[in-house]
Amino acid sequence: MNRLVSISTEQDILPEYRNTPIGLLLEYHNLNRQFAEYDSAELLIGMCMDNRKQLRIPAKFAFVIRAGGANLRYSEFQVSYAVAVGKVKHIALIGHNNCGMVNLIERKEIFIQGLVETAGWEREFAEQHFTHFAPMFEIGNETDFILNETKRLRIRYPKIKVAPFKYLVEDNKLYLISED
């Protein structure tokens, strides 16, 4: 947990993110900043599909891509769209603790059984489905994954500022992940 920077005052926001849409995200969500009005998006947020996560942000402030584990590797066209057409210059990548995309193999049987019982799949197809996709969607460690994704996106979109965050489901706050 010592890699997480808690943000409870404006001064906690790293200077490089202050007065940017990334700093604003922290102010809106963590510091209850009063909502401004927006005509267009200022930020792209990548975050997990997990139902325990909800951001406090103003209308029209951000594009949001939600994917398991905040894994944007398979959403690249949407990222490009937000950058190219939406003209956002900042990306906030938000992982979270207790993420279902960590250690998927541990839930293999639940996954397969769930598809059979809830969705009506044949067991064999459900097994193939898991075996095929689990390696693509497994993220390993949440914090390390977000840091690696941040690096990858910075290389892919060199003029875009990308910031790594972790959301803790216990307090619903955003934490900057220290890159030192």
Ligand SMILES: [Zn+2]
């Ligand atoms: Zn998750």
